[in-house]
Amino acid sequence: MADDAIDRGRRGFLRGRPASGPAPIHPPWSRPDYFTSLCTRCGACADACPEAILRPGDGGYPEVDFTRGECSFCGACADACAAPIFDRTAIPWALRATVTDDCLSVRRVVCRSCQDACPEGAIRFQPAPGGAAHARIDEFACTGCGACVAACPAGAVTLDHQTGSPAHAVR
Ligand code: SF4
Ligand code: SF4
Structure with missing residues (x-):
């Protein structure tokens, strides 16, 4: 089991809550397997992020908060980090967007806000019975930038x- 999973499991146990649940989203290009072992929680990545989307999360480790904005993949967080956490030769992350049934279009309210916000054209709406529409994500086009979240x-x-x-590929 990876160190990060072990750490989350231990913290969840000590706090009386299950270790399961969505894994935190750490900065792009960071190594998820050893993140909490190597990160000193200095906050340099968050200070460097021009989009201000990094904030202290569980245990004080930096996490991405897409409600604040999108990742521009500028790499400033990786450049600011003194620890051997980031691998800029790899893909930034394996994140993909998902649109849940809370989508207004499912309830026949015309809204294309996520589609309009997506810089990759990765969101398309398909008509559904009764005047509703369902968002479809092109998983090959989605970079996980998060622009659609906010x-x-x-x-x-x-x-x-x-x-x-x-x-x-992220440019
Ligand atoms: S790549 Fe740039 S925009 Fe994205 S989290 Fe790092 S500093 Fe912020
Ligand atoms: S995460 Fe970014 S690329 Fe993917 S669907 Fe949302 S806006 Fe488009």
């Missing part, structure tokens, strides 16, 4: 870690 007035968009997801 744009959604219903809080219906989440970013989730994917396994076996297609590699994508």
Whole structure:
């Protein structure tokens, strides 16, 4: 088991809550397997982020908060970090957007806010019976930037870690 999973499990046990649940989203290019072992919680990455989307999360480790904005993949967080946490030769992360049934379009309210916000054109709406519409994510186009999260007035968009997801290039 990876160190990060062990640490989350231990903290969850000590706080009387299960270790399961969505894994935290750490900065792009950071190594998830050893993140909590190597991160000193100095906050340099958060201070360097021009989008101000990094904040202290569980245990004080930096996490991405997409309700604040999107990742521009500028790499400033990686450049600011003194620990051997970031691997800029790898893909930044394996995050993909998901639109839940809280989407207004499911309830026949016309809204295309996430589609309009997506810089990759990764969101398309398909008509559904009864005048509703369902958002579809192009997993090959989605970079996991998170621009669609804050744009959604219903809080219906989440970013989730994917396994076996297609590699994508971030410029
Ligand atoms: S790559 Fe840039 S925008 Fe994205 S989290 Fe790091 S500093 Fe912030
Ligand atoms: S995470 Fe970024 S690329 Fe993916 S659907 Fe949302 S806005 Fe588009």
